Amino acid sequence: MRSQHTPRFEDVDVGFEPPPLVKGPLTTVHLMRWSAAMENWHRIHYDRSFAQEHDHLPDLLINGSFKQQFVLQFLKDWAGPQGWPWKSSFQFRAMNKVGETLTVWGRVTDKRALGRYGLVELDTGVVNEHGMESTPGRAVVALPYRDGPPLPYPFVPEA
Amino acid sequence: MPLLTPEILAYVGVSTQAEFACDPVEQGAVRRYAQAIMDDDPDYGPQTPASSPWGGPIAPPLFANHAVRRPLGAPDIVQERAGDPHFDGTGAPAGGLPPIGPLKGFAVLNGGAEFELFRYARHGERIQVTQRYAEITEKASSKGPMILVVVEAEFRTDQDELLLRARRTVIRRPA
Numbered sequence: 606m607r608s609q610h611t612p613r614f615e616d617v618d619v620g621f622e623p624p625p626l627v628k629g630p631l632t633t634v635h636l637m638r639w640s641a642a643m644e645n646w647h648r649i650h651y652d653r654s655f656a657q658e659h660d661h662l663p664d665l666l667i668n669g670s671f672k673q674q675f676v677l678q679f680l681k682d683w684a685g686p687q688g689w690p691w692k693s694s695f696q697f698r699a700m701n702k703v704g705e706t707l708t709v710w711g712r713v714t715d716k717r718a719l720g721r722y723g724l725v726e727l728d729t730g731v732v733n734e735h736g737m738e739s740t741p742g743r744a745v746v747a748l749p750y751r752d753g754p755p756l757p758y759p760f761v762p763e764a
Numbered sequence: 765m766p767l768l769t770p771e772i773l774a775y776v777g778v779s780t781q782a783e784f785a786c787d788p789v790e791q792g793a794v795r796r797y798a799q800a801i802m803d804d805d806p807d808y809g810p811q812t813p814a815s816s817p818w819g820g821p822i823a824p825p826l827f828a829n830h831a832v833r834r835p836l837g838a839p840d841i842v843q844e845r846a847g848d849p850h851f852d853g854t855g856a857p858a859g860g861l862p863p864i865g866p867l868k869g870f871a872v873l874n875g876g877a878e879f880e881l882f883r884y885a886r887h888g889e890r891i892q893v894t895q896r897y898a899e900i901t902e903k904a905s906s907k908g909p910m911i912l913v914v915v916e917a918e919f920r921t922d923q924d925e926l927l928l929r930a931r932r933t934v935i936r937r938p939a
Contacts, residue, residue, distance in 0.1 A: 607805050628802060635800075642793075642800035643830040646842060646853035647872065659850065660871050660939060669874030670830070674801040677825040677879070681805075686817055689881075690825065696876035696933075742876075758817060759883035759925065 611685030614716070614723030614748040621713045623683035623727075628675050629706030629734075631667055636703060639671045667701040672731050672740050679709040679729070680744055688748045689760045695729065695742025705733040711744065719763045722747050722756050767909050767938070768902040772866050779896035780861055784922070786835035789885045794823045797830075810887065822884035828919035828927045829879075831891040832860070850939070861895050867911065867936045875912060875933035882926045890922040898931065910937035 629635075636650045648655040649666050656662045673695065680690035701707060708731070715726040724745050731740035747756055787793065791810050798808045803824060806812065812821040834840070845851035854872050855863070885891055899914040912933055919928040 606803075607807065639800045642797045644833050645830070648853040652853075655852070660852070669876070671801070673877055673879075674803070674824065674826060677881075678801065678803045681825055692878070692880050694876070694878035694931075697874055740876075760881070 607682050608685040611687035612683070612748055613751040614718065614725070614753075615751050617713055617716065617725055617748065619713050619715065623679070623711050626675060626679040626682065626709040627706065628709075630704055631671075631701075631707065633665060633703055636665060636667065636671070639668060643670065645670070663700065663702060665703040667703065667705065667707070669697040669740075672697070672701065672707065675707065675709050675731065676729055676740065676742065676744075679711060680727075680746055683711070684746050684748070687755060688746055689756050689758070690744065691724070691747050691760060691762070692745040693729070693742065694744070695731075695740045697740055699737060699739040701731070701733055701739050707731050707733055714743075721754055721763065722749050724748075766902060767911055768900065769866060772864060772911070773900055775862075775864050775897045776900050777897065778861060780894055782892045782894050782920075783832060783860065785831040785891045785893075786833055788890045789823050789827065789831070789887050791821070791887055794821070794827065794887065797827060798824055807884075818884050819886060821887040823887070825881055825884065826879065826928070828885050828891045828893070829917070829930055831885070831919070832893055852939075861897060861915065864897075864900075864913065864936075867913075869939060870911070870936040871939045873935040873937070875935040877933065878931040880929040882928065885921065885927055891919055891927065892922060893917055893919050905937075907937065910935055912936075 640650055650668050653665055656665050684690050711727040711729045713727050717724045727744045729742045729744050730738050732738050794808050807822050810821050814820045841855040895917045898916040901912050915932050917930045920926055
């Protein structure tokens with residue numbers, strides 16, 4: 606759930622870790638519900654025999670598009686109503702199989718003070734219950750100053 | 765033998781005109797999407813006032829990325845290929861970029877993405893997208909060679925307000 610509190614740029618230090626976001630265990634029903642919500646019928650997410658026998662995958666796969674929703678939710682929830690999850694990038698380096706529980710994590714790696722607001726850079730990732738990282742990435746969240754103006758909305762990147 | 769051929773590389777730079785989602789951002793579709801990703805943010809609900817920071821009820825951050833669906837009357841690839849045991853269920857849901865012909869039958873995997881978010885789509889808005897094949901490269905992997913297809917997309921409202929930029933990497937490898 607989106608936090609009702611937006612952290613202020615000055616209050617976030619390098620090394621800080623926002624609260625992790627846990628999803629799962631993710632069953633075939635979860636995968637089917639997501640496939641239906643976005644009307645994407647890729648069989649490797651719900652047709653086990655196709656996934657294993659045709660595409661030679663170990664099992665049904667948790668959609669990359671599903672995982673990216675979780676990463677954006679993690680950033681949005683932490684940024685709160687007055688922050689902005691501006692950028693997020695990630696690679697799907699490893700497969701997550703049906704039945705796994707996923708945890709989205711982040712760690713602040715850098716801060717940049719701009720004129721009207723500040724930018725916080727984070728490393729992000731998605732690990733399963735065995736600690737396997739599948740989705741390493743980076744993100745940039747814009748935060749207001751303690752006594753500064755609200756962020757522009759729609760968001761306008763400062764040069 | 766390399767997978768990447770001049771015929772495949774010819775798709776780099778191919779782009780689409782602006783294509784509109786067949787439906788506006790609709791309350792029920794937002795609810796189903798939000799419930800599927802298990803994000804019960806109240807800002808997605810119809811009770812969100814126009815005085816909210818977002819100007820009214822909104823959709824989840826990446827909703828626009830999945831907004832272009834197959835309109836009524838468009839070709840139904842699921843039915844067309846119902847007798848094909850190799851059909852993996854994927855295919856352009858609407859107009860979109862042309863499929864890369866020489867890669868037909870290759871497995872499709874999501875390799876990653878970069879997103880730049882400018883604002884949320886609000887209920888009732890229509891979303892338009894332009895897309896472009898930005899890069900196509902070949903890479904070696906433990907499972908053999910594969911093709912990386914990078915697609916850039918820009919999502920705007922029907923009032924031409926920028927919502928989201930996306931840069932997606934699709935992995936194609938021989939099935």
